[in-house]
Amino acid sequence: MAEDRNPREIQTRDKQTRAQYEYTPASTLPDPLPQPGFKFRYIMTALLGQPQTTNVATKMREGWVPVKAVDHPELHIDGNSAGNVEVGGLMLCKAPIEFTNARNEYYAKQSRAQVDAVNNNFMRQNDARMPLFSETKSQATRGTRFGDGTK
16 A cells, blocks of 8 residues: 555645735724825813813814815714714824924923933032033944954
């Protein structure tokens, strides 16, 4: 019975090509198609079932405008009673890029001022007999090959 079997080296198989799929998990919040000149952001309208009207009013005063569901049919979401795009207590809003850039510059300036204030307070305690070490600069050096004797 063993004589009827062909050696494994003689047998060939046609390569079956499998389709290569790359899995990406679905996003919880859908992304709208980009619009030139506008930045999109989700704003909290409810937390644990409680409406967050103060947060919404603050964002509206800052310049964010709710996005209407009819303007973005690619999102496939039914709007709320006002026709806005809302998912799980988050409402999609948009603002001009100039506004978002100005806001980012404002907060960067605030952050720099706070860092400068901390550094100035720290260096105020400096004494010439025992100077404080304060290095706020960083530098990048090009690496060398290991073992070539340069470092």
